[in-house]
Amino acid sequence: xxxxxxxxxxxxxxxxxxxxxxxxxPRVFCVPxxxxxxxxxxLYALGKNRGGIDERWLASTTKADxxxxxxxxxxxSYIVIDHNGQTKRILLKExxxxxxxxxxxxxxxxxxxxxxxxxxFFDNHAPLPHHVxxxxxxxxxxxxxxxxxxxxxxxxxxxxxxxxxxTFFGLRPGTTREDVLNSLSxxxxxxxxxxxxxxxxxLEPGTGWYVPPGLLHAPGxxxxxxxxxxxxxxxxxxSIVWDQPISRDLLIKDVPANRHHDLExxxxxxxxxxxxxxxxxxxxxxRPVPVMPISEMKExxxxxxxxxxxxxxxxxxxxxxxxGRKVTIRDDxxxxxxxxxxxxxxxxxxxxxxxxxxxxxxxxxxxFVTYEAARAGIETVNESATDDLVILKHFGPGISGVPDxxxx
Numbered sequence: 001x002x003x004x005x006x007x008x009x010x011x012x013x014x015x016x017x018x019x020x021x022x023x024x025x026p027r028v029f030c031v032p033x034x035x036x037x038x039x040x041x042x043l044y045a046l047g048k049n050r051g052g053i054d055e056r057w058l059a060s061t062t063k064a065d066x067x068x069x070x071x072x073x074x075x076x077s078y079i080v081i082d083h084n085g086q087t088k089r090i091l092l093k094e095x096x097x098x099x100x101x102x103x104x105x106x107x108x109x110x111x112x113x114x115x116x117x118x119x120x121f122f123d124n125h126a127p128l129p130h131h132v133x134x135x136x137x138x139x140x141x142x143x144x145x146x147x148x149x150x151x152x153x154x155x156x157x158x159x160x161x162x163x164x165x166x167t168f169f170g171l172r173p174g175t176t177r178e179d180v181l182n183s184l185s186x187x188x189x190x191x192x193x194x195x196x197x198x199x200x201x202x203l204e205p206g207t208g209w210y211v212p213p214g215l216l217h218a219p220g221x222x223x224x225x226x227x228x229x230x231x232x233x234x235x236x237x238x239s240i241v242w243d244q245p246i247s248r249d250l251l252i253k254d255v256p257a258n259r260h261h262d263l264e265x266x267x268x269x270x271x272x273x274x275x276x277x278x279x280x281x282x283x284x285x286x287r288p289v290p291v292m293p294i295s296e297m298k299e300x301x302x303x304x305x306x307x308x309x310x311x312x313x314x315x316x317x318x319x320x321x322x323x324g325r326k327v328t329i330r331d332d333x334x335x336x337x338x339x340x341x342x343x344x345x346x347x348x349x350x351x352x353x354x355x356x357x358x359x360x361x362x363x364x365x366x367x368f369v370t371y372e373a374a375r376a377g378i379e380t381v382n383e384s385a386t387d388d389l390v391i392l393k394h395f396g397p398g399i400s401g402v403p404d405x406x407x408x
Contacts, residue, residue: 003090004098010081010090011102015347016373018103020092020336020366021078022357025064025120026051029236029246033123035157035223042359053359059336059368059394060118061093065232065253075232077118077336080362092368104334105371108396117314119227119336119394121157127164128219129238129246130194134254135213138269139233142254149228150286150308151219152208152316156340156390162221163242166200169209169217169284170275177267184237184263187248192239201281208286210310210405214271215284227394229313235269286310288318289403301325302380310405313397321382321389330377331369335395339365342389345381347373351391369393 010018024038028051032043036056043052050069057064057075064075077092092115100109108116133147171180175197186192195218203222211217216237236250252260259265277283288305290297297303301322308316321327321344343352346367353365369378382389 006081006083006088007090007095007099010079014349016370017347017349018079018368019349020368021080022363023057023060023077024053024359025055025057025075026053027055029250030054031125033125033162033221035123036121037354037357039356039358045359054122054124056121058119058338058366061096061115062118062230062232103370107398115396116230117227117396118230119225121223121225123223124221126242127221129236129241130168130198130216130218131234131236132216132269133213134233134269141256144233145231146213147229147231147233148212148311148313149226150208150210150310152225152307153203153205153222154225154340155205157223158205164220165203165222167203167217167220168195168198168200170215170280171197172199173276173278175276180267181263184266187239187251194238208308210284210286212274215274225392227308227314227316291401300327302327306403309403314395315399315402316392316394319391319393321380323382323384323386323388326379326381328377328379331374332399333395334369334371334374335393336368337391337393340390340392342382342384342387344383344389346378
């Protein structure tokens with residue numbers, strides 16, 4: 001059966017909801033924290049030379065940029081289709097290229113040419129290096145687009161907070177460009193002490209942050225749900241993190257070859273005003289925002305909150321369906337969804353959350369809801385008499401009702 005025909009079958013069988021396979025991504029500069037439900041024996045399933053698996057990418061049409069030796073499909077989500085008792089797989093990216101108007105809607109296809117975001121979980125044993133994601137201007141110099149991202153710390157995965165549940169953001173007010181240039185010039189001389197120019201904030205499960213391009217950040221050890229623009233550009237500004245040296249290659253990963261030793265250019269990746277903002281926490285910290293009064297929602301058997309907002313490219317909500325209840329939720333556009341707790345149904349598809357996942361194993365915890373299905377409304381049923389059914393939903397651009405950071 002041709003791919004387009006298989007895809008139409010999947011859309012019909014699932015009433016516009018597509019089942020996705022787990023999408024594991026390693027990072028050579030990270031040590032896994034072991035809280036993403038991947039079996040402990042599989043944390044290095046791709047070999048220690050590729051790095052530990054500390055990330056699970058969700059609803060992704062973006063290839064992971066992990067350097068030489070990266071498989072062509074690393075980071076790309078697969079749709080899984082049952083056909084005559086056999087399991088077939090089609091890349092979500094390929095499906096959107098074939099039937100984009102039906103899957104994500106004509107507006108996103110016209111405006112972006114595809115699905116312009118993805119989400120991920122990341123889980124690290126130790127903090128990540130102080131790094132920055134490029135804005136559009138600098139990303140264009142390496143054939144990419146800029147990368148804003150949002151953080152939410154799901155309580156369901158943060159049963160322990162890890163070694164360092166704090167994240168460094170930006171630079172201390174009063175820091176000068178010369179201070180940062182001096183730090184960058186010492187990248188190969190041991191610890192370049194970039195964190196001495198920054199300040200850390202304690203992380204709290206159930207809250208989040210918005211991280212625009214150009215803002216330095218060194219994520220701490222809470223498991224993080226991270227909706228973001230469809231890009232994988234970054235520059236590591238920290239030379240040693242928790243006694244682990246960071247290769248200079250990661251500082252210049254997305255720097256044009258003729259600028260590899262141009263520290264002024266590397267410094268210009270930073271949005272200076274964002275980094276030294278004395279009200280950074282006030283302007284970037286995210287508290288969940290109910291979509292309507294909680295008492296009204298509970299009467300109807302659910303609670304839904306905005307958990308990531310601040311970017312024109314993505315947003316996210318947390319849907320909780322109360323035990324034994326059924327609810328139909330309508331949204332403006334397509335979205336990916338991941339089940340965090342409980343079991344039940346979305347439309348005609350059974351959903352649940354796994355306790356332990358082997359590498360390569362299929363699960364029933366991730367789906368993609370197509371444009372018309374989302375607008376018509378998805379009936380979601382909690383089949384448990386005791387537990388909440390909790391689902392995280394990640395959206396692309398053009399969704400109404402997203403909170404404004406300045407008005408919260």
